[in-house]
Amino acid sequence: MQLDVISIFPDYLAPLDLSLIGKARRDGLIDLRVHDLRDFTHDRHRTVDDTPYGGGAGMVMKPQPWSEALDHVAAQSDSRPVLIVPGPGGQRFDQATARDLAAQSHLVFACGRYEGIDERVYDYAARDFDVRILSLGDYVLNGGDVAVLAMVEAIARLIPGVIGNADSLVEESHEDGLLEYPVYTKPADWHGRRVPEVLLSGDHAKIAAWRHAQRLTRTAARRPDLLPAAAAMSAGDLEIRL
Numbered sequence: 388m389q390l391d392v393i394s395i396f397p398d399y400l401a402p403l404d405l406s407l408i409g410k411a412r413r414d415g416l417i418d419l420r421v422h423d424l425r426d427f428t429h430d431r432h433r434t435v436d437d438t439p440y441g442g443g444a445g446m447v448m449k450p451q452p453w454s455e456a457l458d459h460v461a462a463q464s465d466s467r468p469v470l471i472v473p474g475p476g477g478q479r480f481d482q483a484t485a486r487d488l489a490a491q492s493h494l495v496f497a498c499g500r501y502e503g504i505d506e507r508v509y510d511y512a513a514r515d516f517d518v519r520i521l522s523l524g525d526y527v528l529n530g531g532d533v534a535v536l537a538m539v540e541a542i543a544r545l546i547p548g549v550i551g552n553a554d555s556l557v558e559e560s561h562e563d564g565l566l567e568y569p570v571y572t573k574p575a576d577w578h579g580r581r582v583p584e585v586l587l588s589g590d591h592a593k594i595a596a597w598r599h600a601q602r603l604t605r606t607a608a609r610r611p612d613l614l615p616a617a618a619a620m621s622a623g624d625l626e627i628r629l
């Protein structure tokens with residue numbers, strides 16, 4: 388998969404050299420390129436922002452550096468890439484979005500800062516990209532860079548080969564709409580706290596039933612909003628009663 392990130396703080400993306408994503412890059416599963424938006428400016432100060440028309444607080448990202456950066460990335464693509472612009476005003480990025488994006492061959496991330504990017508850039512970009520504005524959640528970050536770190540990690544780990552043990556993707560939180568069951572490792576008794584006996588029983592059917600019950604209880608306690616969708620996903624699973 389080809390990934391391009393355009394940012395005024397390329398150093399923010401340095402962690403994508405670490406851990407499993409870093410290894411996937413070295414293994415050639417992910418071709419990730421980070422571009423400095425200021426390289427597409429033409430003035431001495433490498434200006435990327437200006438005051439908003441109509442007044443108001445803060446600065447707006449100028450359209451010109453963005454159009455040139457996007458043209459540069461589009462010229463290096465042999466497909467029609469998806470352009471993701473992270474922002475609190477976007478559609479919610481969730482596990483289904485990550486799965487959908489993991490199936491694409493080329494993703495481009497545009498990291499906005501300040502009050503946002505001049506609105507005309509979205510229309511300009513639609514010529515060469517499928518544009519998606521995506522939000523991590525209902526809170527405001529200082530810019531899109533941290534959101535891109537989270538999104539790239541969520542997407543890249545779904546690409547076949549990135550996670551060594553593909554089984555670990557199956558029973559995760561959000562994959563089937565329920566939260567994950569609790570996990571334990573040795574010792575069986577730690578500071579007087581014992582691992583649930585069923586996990587020591589060796590009875591795989593009993594363990595599976597216990598884990599499923601834990602997932603339901605946990606989801607009901609922490610994220611009851613997820614239950615209707617989880618019930619729909621596992622229609623026929625009589626254990627989910629609403």
Ligand code: ADE
Pocket residue numbers: 473474475521522523524525526527528529530531534
């Ligand atoms: N940029 C600023 N806030 C954001 C959010 N909540 N999600 C994604 N990108 C953002």
